[in-house]
Amino acid sequence: MSEDNMHLYEVFIRSKRGLDHKHVGSLHAEDSEQALEYARDVYTRRNEGVSIWVVKSSDISASQEDDNESFYDPMDDKPYRHATHYVLPDSVNNM
């Protein structure tokens, strides 16, 4: 059997109603329908989920390590973006 036609998929599982889907791993499949079934067979064997998403890995755009300086460092000196930066006036009691 040829594996040439197989694509890499990322698997997201929601473990309970009300919670978010979480990334649990990846797998190979020929198309998204098959990926969904393999996700069921590989990642929910111990009753881990109530909902599955699969996404072709190539469809995910990811930030790169090299971008870190320009992406995240500029936030270091902007404490006013945190609520804790602000001192509450005494007249505000419960917030």
Next chain:
Amino acid sequence: MSTLETLSPLENYAVRLGDDALVLGHRLSEWTSNAPFLEEELALANTALDFIGRARMFYTYAGQLREDGTSEDDYAYQRDCRQYTNLLIYELPRGDFAFTMARQFMLDVFNLDFLKALSESKDEALAAIAAKAIKESTYHLRRSSEWIMRLGQGTEESLERLQHAVNELWGFTPELFAMDELESNLLHEGIAVDRVAVHDGWQSQVSTLLRKAGVTIPDTSWQVEGGRQGIHTEHLGHLLSDMQFVQRAYPGLQW
């Protein structure tokens, strides 16, 4: 435990259904460490476990009917070839992947209809086992019918292998719909499933998908039966010698 030579009709019926499930479960388990890739290997192993679990429920129920402490393991490990009453199609070697999937597809279609009927049996235990198994078989069929389309519309070689598998299997399918005296009597009591009634739906569902996949339906010029009488193909003995080895060599061993 007594010798398991004489079985009451209801016990016998439960054991038959258990034998079908166990033997297929074992065949599927043979793909473990031999499957084409990891994802499919786990999927096949899951299916194997569904069938082995089904066998356990049927055997356990049969043992309870006996009321002498006969356990599921006694049925699985303490009976020889001639005492096994599975239908022949279940025991055929797993073959190549196309063969495994073609058989699975034919049996999934059959089992789904069979189990739906069994879930309405007057025997509550059998009906409960069937109700649980329907959910599993629904998923099995989803997978196997997709594989039939994939193999049929894949490459020249995959279609050729699928066609070959269907040709090999076709003569073993009539046995799925054969009623003997035991099952006819149990049917009369509202316990057993009428296999004849399942046939037409099976034939049309299986033929339709196989044709859609590009497979030519073979002429049934030959057919083989004998499983219910313990007359098996040469393959079952080898399967049992593998499966029963530990309990035969070390009776009662536990781990």
